[in-house]
Amino acid sequence: MTANECNIMNPEVQKQVSKYVKMYSRKGAVAYVHSFGCQLNVSDGEKIKGILASLEFDFTDDYKNADLILLNTCAVRESAEDTVYGTLGNIKKYKKENPGVILILCGCMAQEPKTIEKIKKHYPFVDILFGTSALSQLPKLLLEHYEGKKLAFDTKEYKEEFGASYQIRESSFKASVPIMFGCNNFCTYCIVPYVRGRERSRNAEVIIQEVKELVKNGYKEIMLLGQNVNSYGNDLPDGMSFSELLRELNKIEGDFWIRFMSSHPKDAGKDLLDAILECDKVGKHLHLPVQCGSNSVLKRMNRNYTAEKYKEIVNYLRERSEGFALSSDIMVGFPNETEEEFEDTLKLVEEVKFDNIFTFIYSKRSGTKAAEMEDITTDAEKRIRMDRLLKLQRNVATENYKRFIGTVVRVLVEGESKQGEGWLFGKSSAYTIVEFKGDKSFIGTFVDVKITDARNWAVSGELV
Ligand code: SAH
Numbered sequence: 437m438t439a440n441e442c443n444i445m446n447p448e449v450q451k452q453v454s455k456y457v458k459m460y461s462r463k464g465a466v467a468y469v470h471s472f473g474c475q476l477n478v479s480d481g482e483k484i485k486g487i488l489a490s491l492e493f494d495f496t497d498d499y500k501n502a503d504l505i506l507l508n509t510c511a512v513r514e515s516a517e518d519t520v521y522g523t524l525g526n527i528k529k530y531k532k533e534n535p536g537v538i539l540i541l542c543g544c545m546a547q548e549p550k551t552i553e554k555i556k557k558h559y560p561f562v563d564i565l566f567g568t569s570a571l572s573q574l575p576k577l578l579l580e581h582y583e584g585k586k587l588a589f590d591t592k593e594y595k596e597e598f599g600a601s602y603q604i605r606e607s608s609f610k611a612s613v614p615i616m617f618g619c620n621n622f623c624t625y626c627i628v629p630y631v632r633g634r635e636r637s638r639n640a641e642v643i644i645q646e647v648k649e650l651v652k653n654g655y656k657e658i659m660l661l662g663q664n665v666n667s668y669g670n671d672l673p674d675g676m677s678f679s680e681l682l683r684e685l686n687k688i689e690g691d692f693w694i695r696f697m698s699s700h701p702k703d704a705g706k707d708l709l710d711a712i713l714e715c716d717k718v719g720k721h722l723h724l725p726v727q728c729g730s731n732s733v734l735k736r737m738n739r740n741y742t743a744e745k746y747k748e749i750v751n752y753l754r755e756r757s758e759g760f761a762l763s764s765d766i767m768v769g770f771p772n773e774t775e776e777e778f779e780d781t782l783k784l785v786e787e788v789k790f791d792n793i794f795t796f797i798y799s800k801r802s803g804t805k806a807a808e809m810e811d812i813t814t815d816a817e818k819r820i821r822m823d824r825l826l827k828l829q830r831n832v833a834t835e836n837y838k839r840f841i842g843t844v845v846r847v848l849v850e851g852e853s854k855q856g857e858g859w860l861f862g863k864s865s866a867y868t869i870v871e872f873k874g875d876k877s878f879i880g881t882f883v884d885v886k887i888t889d890a891r892n893w894a895v896s897g898e899l900v
Pocket residue numbers: 512513625626627628662663664698699700725727765766767796797798799800801
């Protein structure tokens with residue numbers, strides 16, 4: 437147990453908070469917890485739920501039933517922040533009618549200094565605010581709130597890791613395991629290093645033990661999380677590298693898949709690529725955000741690789757494993773992106789043949805270097821470029837997914853598909869969405885599916 441976990445379970449704070457919770461909640465105390473943003477944030481949200489459960493809260497999916505509403509926010513793009521402010525606006529009325537309800541804002545937005553000012557000025561009905569590394573301080577903040585503090589907040593950086601033992605996981609067969617927190621890369625457009633702090637790797641033994649435990653409890657997919665998992669261990673004195681960690685986890689007995697995200701091309705060395713290719717439990721897929729195909733833009737983004745270096749990585753994998761599955765993040769409209777620079781991105785997308793890309797229009801984040809850069813490209817032009825990129829990718833993916841037709845793939849079944857009555861969906865080792873007809877009892881298990889059809893975002897087939 438780490439120091440922070442002890443802090444959480446400080447029996448005195450615990451007792452006092454639980455007493456207040458009982459006193460002020462209308463029925464049994466019920467909390468609504470919503471996480472925006474990436475999987476790391478979702479994982480934090482699951483830990484926050486664990487803390488609330490230890491304070492005797494139950495959970496609801498509808499904030500209108502809740503005694504406590506917690507929004508775990510994302511700051512990566514302006515649209516993400518707008519969604520949060522919109523949600524706060526919706527909650528305002530409910531909060532006015534139910535003044536005893538506790539409203540909490542946490543996560544990446546809460547870590548930005550400008551947010552606290554904005555909350556004080558425009559959203560004074562927020563009761564508690566805490567930053568990305570202050571999860572463990574929630575009981576203390578609740579106590580301050582119950583004792584009458586107007587806005588209880590804590591945005592200090594806590595170095596101690598907050599234990600996974602509290603996590604209440606949504607899924608009984610898919611689990612995410614953060615292996616590191618923070619980011620040192622300072623891509624010029626990105627807010628993450630400012631709101632998540634510097635890289636901190638978790639101890640390898642602790643991670644391995646956690647994965648063993650999950651596998652023993654029947655989890656079939658372990659997703660290792662970090663902003664740049666390839667630099668795992670760099671901050672530990674005698675730390676394992678990420679590829680060594682993958683090989684250690686691959687030794688754990690059991691029927692399960694290991695996945696990870698995200699990787700940075702500048703650190704995707706042969707040791708990592710070989711580990712992916714050689715470890716039988718590691719999914720045969722790499723999510724490798726390229727951002728764009730232009731070397732001049734990559735330089736302005738401070739990405740520290742070139743389009744040629746990126747293609748070398750792709751070739752290395754595909755020479756050893758034909759049709760190796762890749763996905764990526766691509767940004768359109770970085771400040772002053774020219775038509776030629778954008779066309780370099782189209783060329784790269786055409787050449788690499790990603791199965792899937794996540795696309796974003798550049799969004800200015802105050803405090804980052806790119807926010808100071810001149811930008812004469814209009815929003816309308818950026819949207820047109822985005823449409824061109826999406827159209828190209830649809831064609832690429834339609835062709836690409838045909839390579840699976842006629843093959844039998846192993847699928848971890850995730851749920852019912854919207855395709856129609858009796859249809860299920862899951863993902864293959866290559867992280868392809870696979871749809872097929874089958875009984876709901878297959879959900880959470882591995883099945884074999886023979887692929888008969890391909891579309892631009894998924895394949896479908898029949899159970900073998
Ligand atoms: N650490 C991960 C990505 C985290 S953010 C990595 O480096 O791959 C996820 C994606 O959001 C990024 O890959 C990028 O494409 C996008 N993104 C980040 N900042 C952005 C911004 N200011 N505007 C638009 N998209 C952004």
